[in-house]
Amino acid sequence: MNRGIESLFRKYKVNARIGTAKILDAHTVRVGDDKITAGSILIATGVRPPRLARGRVRRQGHHHLQGGHGPARAAAHDADRRRRGHRLRIRLLLQRIGTKVTLVELQDKILPIEDEEVSDALEKSLTKRGVTILTKSKTTHVEKTPSGVRVEVETPAGKQAIEPKLCSWLSGSRQHREPLGREAADRGRPGHVKTDRANGYVTAVPSIYAIGDVNGPPWLAHVAHHEAICCVERICGKSQRTVDYDNVPGCTYTDPGVASVGLTEKAARAAGHELRIGRFPFLASGRAQAADETEGFVKLIFDARHGELLGAHILGAAATEMIAELVMAKKLEATEEEILHAMHPHPTFSEAVMEAAGQAVGESIHI
Numbered sequence: 001m002n003r004g005i006e007s008l009f010r011k012y013k014v015n016a017r018i019g020t021a022k023i024l025d026a027h028t029v030r031v032g033d034d035k036i037t038a039g040s041i042l043i044a045t046g047v048r049p050p051r052l053a054r055g056r057v058r059r060q061g062h063h064h065l066q067g068g069h070g071p072a073r074a075a076a077h078d079a080d081r082r083r084r085g086h087r088l089r090i091r092l093l094l095q096r097i098g099t100k101v102t103l104v105e106l107q108d109k110i111l112p113i114e115d116e117e118v119s120d121a122l123e124k125s126l127t128k129r130g131v132t133i134l135t136k137s138k139t140t141h142v143e144k145t146p147s148g149v150r151v152e153v154e155t156p157a158g159k160q161a162i163e164p165k166l167c168s169w170l171s172g173s174r175q176h177r178e179p180l181g182r183e184a185a186d187r188g189r190p191g192h193v194k195t196d197r198a199n200g201y202v203t204a205v206p207s208i209y210a211i212g213d214v215n216g217p218p219w220l221a222h223v224a225h226h227e228a229i230c231c232v233e234r235i236c237g238k239s240q241r242t243v244d245y246d247n248v249p250g251c252t253y254t255d256p257g258v259a260s261v262g263l264t265e266k267a268a269r270a271a272g273h274e275l276r277i278g279r280f281p282f283l284a285s286g287r288a289q290a291a292d293e294t295e296g297f298v299k300l301i302f303d304a305r306h307g308e309l310l311g312a313h314i315l316g317a318a319a320t321e322m323i324a325e326l327v328m329a330k331k332l333e334a335t336e337e338e339i340l341h342a343m344h345p346h347p348t349f350s351e352a353v354m355e356a357a358g359q360a361v362g363e364s365i366h367i
């Protein structure tokens, strides 16, 4: 992939300089001994998870996994919150090869930002496969031992110690990597560069822009991609487009996978919508049966007054591929009727989307 990007740079005549950049003033960047001047400067330096503090850690397992802060660098490897899927995938892999796995989660759900039904169903699925899940639990101490790691956890049922071979840690907040210089100093969220998102990601300095992770959540590659395009088009005077943050898909690469876009049921209700909800289980899908991937379901949330799609939530083997259709549907303000009557090929996992829309209006045929 890196080589591909290098060749794209050559194709588009982009000069790349490898080195640590420092912004000297509104139009000057220093890289090594060189000073580069520019009409506009675009910061896309990403973020990194905070360092684990000495003396405390959290996360657990026999392989132990959790969110928090702490040390034991050799024993814990840190990641980031939206990467919960990454962590879950590691855990699943370990569990599948016979390793006992314990997951410790501070919040009451293993996927707290997803729809509760999806998070609960994934939790049930993992528990069925032998993963121990401790929610509402806090890792208070982690230390290396001759045989692995000792992890102390406070659970609603009381304190307990776990002694896994390996402990993986997932931290909750992030900060940008290096100080970029006074001109780029953070004026908003700690560790980030504050920008005007409605105005092309301009910072407090009119010639300096910032996109991607450094400009704040959601910290996702596809978000950084779209922000970059909007920002550069604005700088070049080509368009005034903005990113639609209400239509950002989120994927969790677990087994089965999780994908969603838009509002959860809870958020939609809290926003005052009257809802019509359609569900379709993969158990009733011929394609899922043929692939022996019948776990999970599609859940579609519609506004009852206008029928507009407000949110889509999928748990299933093909979830992360299927969600794109619903991002498009949401972008085009599709209704349940429109999704139901858009012909889906048979046999496919995607038929479950059409069926869920049908169920929302009482016209589902296959359940």
Ligand SMILES: Cc1cc2nc3c(=O)[nH]c(=O)nc-3n(C[C@H](O)[C@H](O)[C@H](O)COP(=O)(O)OP(=O)(O)OC[C@H]3O[C@@H](n4cnc5c(N)ncnc54)[C@H](O)[C@@H]3O)c2cc1C
Pocket (backbone or CB within 6 Å): 019, 020, 021, 022, 044, 045, 046, 047, 079, 080, 083, 086, 177, 178, 180, 211, 212, 213, 214, 219, 220, 221, 222, 223, 224
């Ligand atoms: C383990 C992991 C899994 C992830 N999984 C997913 C996923 O499945 N889907 C998804 O959408 N997102 C995922 N993400 C998030 C995704 O990688 C980021 O959202 C995305 O890379 C942000 O792009 P960016 O351009 O803002 O920053 P980055 O991709 O982090 O790029 C920033 C670059 O700037 C460089 N840099 C920093 N400071 C300086 C400086 N002073 N001078 C010069 N260069 C500098 C860095 O070295 C880096 O190369 C994952 C992230 C991690 C770590």
